[in-house]
Amino acid sequence: xxxxxxxxxxxxxxxxxxxxxxxxxxxxxxxxxxxxxxxxxxxxxxxxxxxxxxxxxxxxxxxxxxxxxxxxxxxxxxxxxxxxxxxxxxxxxxxxxxxxxxxxxxxxxxxxxxxxxxxxxxxxxxxxxxxxxxxxxxxxxxxxxxxxxxxxxxxxxxxx
Numbered sequence: 128x129x130x131x132x133x134x135x136x137x138x139x140x141x142x143x144x145x146x147x148x149x150x151x152x153x154x155x156x157x158x159x160x161x162x163x164x165x166x167x168x169x170x171x172x173x174x175x176x177x178x179x180x181x182x183x184x185x186x187x188x189x190x191x192x193x194x195x196x197x198x199x200x201x202x203x204x205x206x207x208x209x210x211x212x213x214x215x216x217x218x219x220x221x222x223x224x225x226x227x228x229x230x231x232x233x234x235x236x237x238x239x240x241x242x243x244x245x246x247x248x249x250x251x252x253x254x255x256x257x258x259x260x261x262x263x264x265x266x267x268x269x270x271x272x273x274x275x276x277x278x279x280x281x282x283x284x285x286x287x
Contacts, residue, residue: 150186153178156284166283169204176207180279183211191218193276195225200239222276229274 133141146152157174160166166174180192189211197205210221280286 149178150182153182153282153284156282160283172204172207174283176209177279178282179209180211181282183209184279187211189213190215191221191276192279193218193221193225195228195274200243222274225276226274 145154154175157166157171157178160174161168161171176194180194183189183192190213191211193210195208195210197208199205210217210225212218212221
């Protein structure tokens, strides 16, 4: 969010950029929650995404916002995509798109890890009858993730 090790001039610039991004200083309670230990990194990410969605709906007047979290091959969050729309059709489409993506992500992660293992094995000279990617693609996928739309809630620091 904002790097405390910056000199005062760059710290002021960074704080202004974050304020400009959110359109308010509503991010400051989240930063304080993180600094105090009240929020862990995951909660901080969730609160910042919620703040963005809250402002899109309450300040800019969008009727619906949706978030899709993009993760790396190990399931670690990389970024969140936020979609905002005023129209019920857009809402319906994004629920479907995000739902399909959430179901596909676990398989995509398995395939990416299998490709990594195949590359590592080729580099070490290991030769297998079947590649890891072949085995993963043929294996049934266990329980899949689902997308459940949840509306944003009042931002951190302003809740009762």
